[in-house]
Amino acid sequence: MSAAHQPSGRSRGLLRAVGDDGSAPQATEALLLEVAKGDRAAFAQLFDRIGGQVYGLVRRVLRDPSQSEEVTQEIMLEVWRTASRFDPERGTANAWIMTMTHRRAVDRVRSEQASRDRDDRVGARDTVREFDVVSEEVERTMEHQQVRAALDQLTPLQREAVELAYYGGHTYREVAELLDTPLGTVKTRLRDGLIRLRDTLGVAP
Amino acid sequence: MTENLHLYAGAYALNALPIDERAFFERHLAACEVCEVEVTEYAETAARLAAPTSQPVPPPLRSRVLDEVERTRQLSPATGRTRRADRLRTAMVPVAAGLAAAVVALGGVTTYLYDANQDMRAEMAAVDAERDLTGLLAGADRVPLAAPEGVAAGFVHTPGQDAGVLVAHGLADLDPTQTYQLWLIHDGQPVAAGVFRPAGDGPTIVPAEAQVLGAELVAVTVEPAGGVAEPTGSVLISGEL
Numbered sequence: 001m002s003a004a005h006q007p008s009g010r011s012r013g014l015l016r017a018v019g020d021d022g023s024a025p026q027a028t029e030a031l032l033l034e035v036a037k038g039d040r041a042a043f044a045q046l047f048d049r050i051g052g053q054v055y056g057l058v059r060r061v062l063r064d065p066s067q068s069e070e071v072t073q074e075i076m077l078e079v080w081r082t083a084s085r086f087d088p089e090r091g092t093a094n095a096w097i098m099t100m101t102h103r104r105a106v107d108r109v110r111s112e113q114a115s116r117d118r119d120d121r122v123g124a125r126d127t128v129r130e131f132d133v134v135s136e137e138v139e140r141t142m143e144h145q146q147v148r149a150a151l152d153q154l155t156p157l158q159r160e161a162v163e164l165a166y167y168g169g170h171t172y173r174e175v176a177e178l179l180d181t182p183l184g185t186v187k188t189r190l191r192d193g194l195i196r197l198r199d200t201l202g203v204a205p
Numbered sequence: 206m207t208e209n210l211h212l213y214a215g216a217y218a219l220n221a222l223p224i225d226e227r228a229f230f231e232r233h234l235a236a237c238e239v240c241e242v243e244v245t246e247y248a249e250t251a252a253r254l255a256a257p258t259s260q261p262v263p264p265p266l267r268s269r270v271l272d273e274v275e276r277t278r279q280l281s282p283a284t285g286r287t288r289r290a291d292r293l294r295t296a297m298v299p300v301a302a303g304l305a306a307a308v309v310a311l312g313g314v315t316t317y318l319y320d321a322n323q324d325m326r327a328e329m330a331a332v333d334a335e336r337d338l339t340g341l342l343a344g345a346d347r348v349p350l351a352a353p354e355g356v357a358a359g360f361v362h363t364p365g366q367d368a369g370v371l372v373a374h375g376l377a378d379l380d381p382t383q384t385y386q387l388w389l390i391h392d393g394q395p396v397a398a399g400v401f402r403p404a405g406d407g408p409t410i411v412p413a414e415a416q417v418l419g420a421e422l423v424a425v426t427v428e429p430a431g432g433v434a435e436p437t438g439s440v441l442i443s444g445e446l
Contacts (some may be wrong), residue, residue, distance in 0.1 A: 036282070043274055047267060056260035069266045076270045077277055084282040091245055098252035106220040143256040151254075165221035166254050172216040173223060184212075191215030191247075198250040 028093040029086075036083035043080055050094070051076065054101045061105040061169040071108055075101050102166070109169040150200040158193035161186050214240050218247030225351045232354055347372075350423065350444035358442045360423045369417040371425065372410055373442065376403035379427065385441075386432045389415050390422035398423075400432040420446055 028049060034042035054075055059068040079097055086096050151159055157179065164175045176186040197203075210233050216222050217230050234240050350358040355375045362369030371387055379385065379402070387398040398415035413423075425442040 036279070038279060040271070040274055044271055047262075047270060051262040051267065051270075052259040053255050055262045055266070056258035057255040059260060060258040069263065072262070072266060073270050073273065077273055080274050080279065081277055082280050084280055091249055092252070095249045095252040098255045099248045101255070102251065103220050110224060143253075147254055147257050162219065162254075165216070165219040166251060167258070170221065171223045172221040175221065187212050187216055190219055190221060191212060194215045194218060194247045194250050197254070198246055201250060201253050203246060203249045203253065 029088050032079075032083055032086050032093045032096075033088075035080065036086065046079070047076060050097055053098065057098065057101050058105045060167050061102070062108060067108070071104055075104050078104075106169045110171075146201060150197050153200050154193050154196055155189075157181065157185075158189045158196065161189045162193040162197070165190060210237075211240060211243075214243040215247055218244050218251050228351065228353065235354070348423075348444055348446055350442050352442045356442065358425070358444075360444065360446065362417055362446070365418075367416060367418040369413045369423075369446075370410055371413065371423070371442075372408050373403070373425070374408050376409055376441075378403060382430050383427055383438075384430050384432055386426050386428045386436070386438075387411055387413060388424045388426065388436055389413060389417060389420040390424065391416070391420050395424070395436050396420075397432060397434060400428070417446075422446065 028046070031042050031046045031049070035046055051072070055068065055072045058071050058075070059065065062068045062071065075097075078100060086093060090096075151163070154162065160179055161172075161175050161181075164170045164178055165172065170178065172186050172190060173183060175181075175190075176183045179186065181189075210230065213222060213226070213230050217227065217234075220227075222230055234244060346364060347359045347361045350360055350371075352358040352373070356373060357375060358371065358373040360369055360371055369389075376385065384400045384402065386400045388395040389398045390396070396415045398413040399411055401409065401411045403409045422443065422445050424436070424440050424444075426436045426438040426440050428436070428438045
């Protein structure tokens with residue numbers, strides 16, 4: 001159950017996610033295990049390591065800066081509160097935190113959407129274009145380039161579908177409408193796309 | 206059917222399932238190890254996609270979070286066999302929260318449910334079939350309703366007749382200040398159809414105290430004790446008639 005028992009493949013992904021800083025491969029897991037014991041200094045360190053990714057992803061999905069700050073705060077407090085539930089055998093700390101992050105951001109989108117007129121196709125298209133522009137500016141590190149290269153390996157439909165779902169926070173039903181593609185096709189493209197990304201990025205099975 | 210549900214793993218890992226379909230997939234996930242492995246891998250993969258979005262955190266936000274941590278109690282570790290159940294329950298919290306917001310206007314949910322995928326409906330019907338309650342009313346139809354993990358619910362009514370009964374399994378007890386309230390929605394307008402408490406043993410059976418004929422949707426919310434004239438709480442159970 002300890003981080004030391006993790007399969008080595010998991011730490012490969014972690015190294016890339018964290019950056020090649022020469023630190024121990026399981027540093028984020030180890031930090032999180034310290035956080036679970038109530039270590040606030042470890043939490044501050046964890047915040048400095050992962051906060052930028054959390055805030056960045058929330059902003060990508062939500063756009064609105066003040067809402068994004070609010071949701072980021074909720075997520076980081078949730079990480080603090082539930083750190084003891086992190087199970088290193090079930091995946092990396094990075095995935096645990098980013099999964100929580102993405103879900104929170106998307107839930108915020110969904111709950112707002114429900115009380116709003118849904119038809120904003122043009123806006124969604126712009127979101128994707130803006131992502132391309134922004135990501136050109138930021139793809140400086142290895143990890144960014146790797147992700148970008150992996151996205152380039154997808155078919156255009158896989159890529160559009162994955163980007164609209166992940167960065168745009170759209171449901172697969174909305175993606176199907178935006179891309180004017182049958183639901184079943186979108187569902188399988190999302191899965192195929194993830195499988196290809198998984199293989200390209202070397203995420204361990 | 207299982208094969209079809211399998212295909213949802215990608216959309217699920219990208220959080221691209223609508224709230225109701227997500228709840229059904231999670232019900233399936235709890236019983237399907239193949240999907241669990243798939244979802245774990247896809248979640249690792251999806252997490253990597255976050256890297257290019259990274260942005261500096263505004264310093265006041267960092268201070269606020271660190272301040273807040275000072276006064277926030279942490280959860281104790283989950284132990285042994287409860288672990289998986291806890292994970293699922295945790296996963297359900299945002300579902301409930303999302304639904305609560307979605308249903309400020311109950312009409313919003315009508316759309317969701319109307320869209321609900323046929324595969325999911327079939328799965329839902331199969332789950333419900335295990336607790337088959339049809340036949341409570343002679344010649345009645347049982348409409349399976351969307352419900353949180355651990356709860357099975359259906360609405361039994363006879364088409365063309367103005368009567369109906371909610372049947373639910375697994376509803377949690379509520380705090381004394383709260384009650385469950387049944388609603389029937391006519392032309393987008395919720396009509397109060399009775400407040401109730403869960404039965405201690407066996408199914409909770411609630412006859413609708415409002416016009417069933419012509420209702421397009423049935424829903425259950427949690428409300429302040431005594432009930433309210435218009436729904437204010439989270440929608441726990443819902444479905445179209």
